[in-house]
Amino acid sequence: MKKILGLMFVAAVVLTYFVYDKVPPHKVAVNIDEARLTENIKILASDEFEGRAPGSAGEEKTITFLKAEFEKLGLKPGNGDSYFQGVNMVEMTANPDAMMHIETPAGKTGLAYGPEFMGWTPRVMEAVSVTDSEMIFVGYGIVAPEYDWNDYAGVDVKGKTVVVMVNDPGYATQDAKLFTGNAMTYYGRWTYKYEEAARQGAAAVIIIHETKPASYPWAVVEGSWSGPKFSLESPDGNMSSAKVEAWVPGAEIAKVFAAAEYDYAKETAKAATRAFKPFSLKAKMSVAMENKIRRVVSQNVVAILPGDTRPDEYVIHMSHWDHLGKDTSLEGDQIYNGAADNASGTAGLIELANAYLSGAHKPGRSIMFMAVTAEEQGLLGSSYYGKNPIVPLNKTVAALNMDVLSSLGKTHDVTVIGYGNSELDDYVDSLVRKQKRVAMPDPTPEHGSFYRSDHFSLSKEGVPALYVGGGLNHIEKGREWSLAQMEEYSANRYHKPADEYDESWDLSGAVQDLELVYKIGLQLSHEDTFPNWREGNEFKAKRDAMMVPAALK
Template sequence: MNKMRNPALLGLALCSTLTLTACSKPAEQATDAASDTAFTLVDTEFNPRLAEYIKTLSADEFQGRAPATKGEELTVAYLEDNFRRIGLKPIDGDSYKQPVSLVQIDPTKVSALRLTGDKLPESFSYRDEMMAWTTQVVDSVEVIDSEMVFVGYGIVAPEYNWNDYEGLDVKGKTVVMFVNDPGYATQNPELFNGNAMTYYGRWTYKFEEAARQGAAMALIIHETAPASYGWGVVAHGSPIKFDLVNEDKNMSRSKIEGWITAESAATLFANIDTDIETLRAQALSGEFKPVPLNATASISVQNNLRELTSSNVVGYIEGSTYPDEFILYMAHWDHLGMDFSNPSNKVFNGAQDNASGTGAVIALAEYLAQQAQPERSVAFVLVTAEERGLLGSAWYAANPVFPLEKTAALINMDVMNVYGPMKDMVIVGLGNTDLEEILIKHTEAQGRYAVQEPNPEAGIAYRSDHFSLSKKGVPILYAKGGNDHYQLGAEWGAAQRAEYNSCCYHKVQDQWDDNWDLRGAQQDMFLYFRVGNELANSRLWPNWYPGNEFRAIRDASASARQ
């Protein structure tokens, strides 16, 4: 294993590149932050119009910026007007719009999960004991008497010499698997990526792999800690799904995707006289063989379908020397729309999530347009339907405006820092790409230090728009100001983040606040600019570190650049 894939070792490597003051015991720094003179407040005036952009995009007039609504019309027009004013080049005549075809899948009826097995109940109930849906774009699907088999973690990972499906034909069968990956389960830093989730731990990957294997139904066992959220998040939100309109209408996906509770899994496993922990141990043994559950499953789902058209908004500054090579800045412009059942506050304004990131992209474009023309082209990509499942970025990844093999890097912005200057810069997915080495260098120049996100086991690195391009091999940087406030310390900063998550995240309370301190966002934007500017004026081709799950894809694309 390459040592840079080990977060603990990587932390030491980070500290060796930074000043001793910046890296020695940050937690202790925070207890006496007000008297700390090692941090010099710099770079707080990147673009003073940032506040204007955020405030405008999060105004009630924009109706929560939901895709395929009046709110989208207003948002996209505003973005295009600003790109045009700044002088960015459009991508289609005089238009900055990339049309995105979406489908809304509304399950009108989902049956219980009907079971056969000597020691099994007649069924598992919808929402209480299982959650299921289909991404196939059809009016109805049905799985009948599908043989059930436990497939461990449902992972095929050549770089880790791991294949839970080895020697097994699951065509037409129902596969049952654990969430997250073996590294989290063992806390072994030498197994996968230790505590930090890899792509293989994400539920989205597990459904994708089950489909590649030909499974009719894929069921993930829900456990709160490895999933990083409770059963209510899985089963008690809106069942409506959104997806891209693909040529095959998603018929290549499994008929049914879903989750079962840990209690339901225990019932299934008792049918073969075993339990969750015994099977977990087998799945982690290194000698795992899939386990038939001596049971069958049946289920049916009926849908209402509605096809929608939305837009990504893309503009660029053409490079002077290498115009066919690109650096991308990305953010999602969409949010959750309106809650018509709320009599007092109907609009999900999404000020932090993600009017702040969208405004930052506009501000960056404006700043870069005033600099000397870069050698490489620099593109600004504002994507739709992130809140519906990273769909706008997934559409871009499948239908790239600029060739992905000639895209040197992507810098993603999702929820900017509105709480003031921070000493720390959080790198989400620390230890994945050598882009972070460039960021660390410029972070150090600001007198700040770089840290890993506090809960890498939650897989945040796979839950924002950069991930869509990661899967295509494009090296990404997703970083943001942390918690260690330059005057008030880390405890105060963490409390602000916690308060936002409690009071406002994905709620109508996420609104513009005149008391916000955008100096921290401005500092971060200088870092985004400096990283992008260095790449845009160099021959660097960043890559994933050896051992990363996306390294082979990027290496393969290198030949296409020649």
């Protein structure tokens, strides 16, 4: 079977050589301009763009800039006669004076909004409250039949407050046979925790924040969850969600455990075993949330380069244009410029468009360039597109996502987030070798990066998606140095005002990565086959079903 698959892939490459007038894809000239890339990052990350928050003046400047760049290049509007796809969202801003009150056998305590708890209500209501709600510890809050795991077994949490841990048992135990070991599954993501708790009927959900399993410090939670929060408009006003979704630092939750005479370290460790049973913390939680509500139509920006031979089939290049805007309550710098995250990827999208338009080899299939909104709010723009695609998903060949380009310089490798998931890895492996580099899997799969960027929204709908990140084995300073830079970014600049363009950035590695992504997209455009997910992948069944001809269904 492996031999047959190998021959099939070789055949695809041979076809590509023929279409390129016998020019191998790795020898195709690529017009990626580092100076232009740098300039566009500076523009998008400038204070003038005010942190690019959805529904703000910063959004208007951003989408106007992108539309102008796409028009200047000669790309066609991607949504009929418009470069925009409207995304209906609800913006809710919680009262920052809110307090969470917890009554334990040892007495009452109050947690202040910001340093001691962060929360909001996803329900579209001006005010919600939860009063004297019993707190139930449900471990990781996971119901996963395929792993024979149910943290809610034997307990009724309807109307109660569930307290859950972030990440999943595989990470906690480092047992490769438990879930997927060190690599986070979707069950480990905070979004899943809230979704499952709502399905169980909980009134409120508190996620325990610990830096290592979350992969970021409390300051990221505080910065990301304060100020306006967005959700997609839904017919029921999100009333099926829990009333309150919150985060609380582990040190504060440990006090609640202690008051109930439970050892926090022992009980949280037990939660990663099949012996765990949910239990009451002998505490009651009360919180009242007041909101300012505003309805917003934000925009995905979409442009198309029609293909020469198969124009009704599409390869999507995507990135998110948004960041966290500004926070006027901060002292000093109040703007979350988001230079790396994701002015870099958005500027990279413009560079890819330049490469296609200026290249000698025109794409066979159509190329869609899509800059989506509200990634920082929970992948909302890409989720909306996935549910409301402009072009049919069974005509969408693949989605190639860019989120945070490398600013560290050239490397001997390239990182593929979710390596091993789909046949798109074969394209990376083939073409990256011609750069005298090697493809490597995510070095920190416990962070759940595959579920944290916009390719996931298309993956969930069945479309094979690829997320290529910067390499780590720096050609001069090595892997350990690069890992240290990543850790510094996560600790000090990720989702903070400090994520600004720095003149010390070396974008030569980003140029390498963009050249690779361009060649993958161009090769896909000149084939007549559709890549698929690997056997055993959770998205394969959906892809297989959509690709069955209508006459055979």
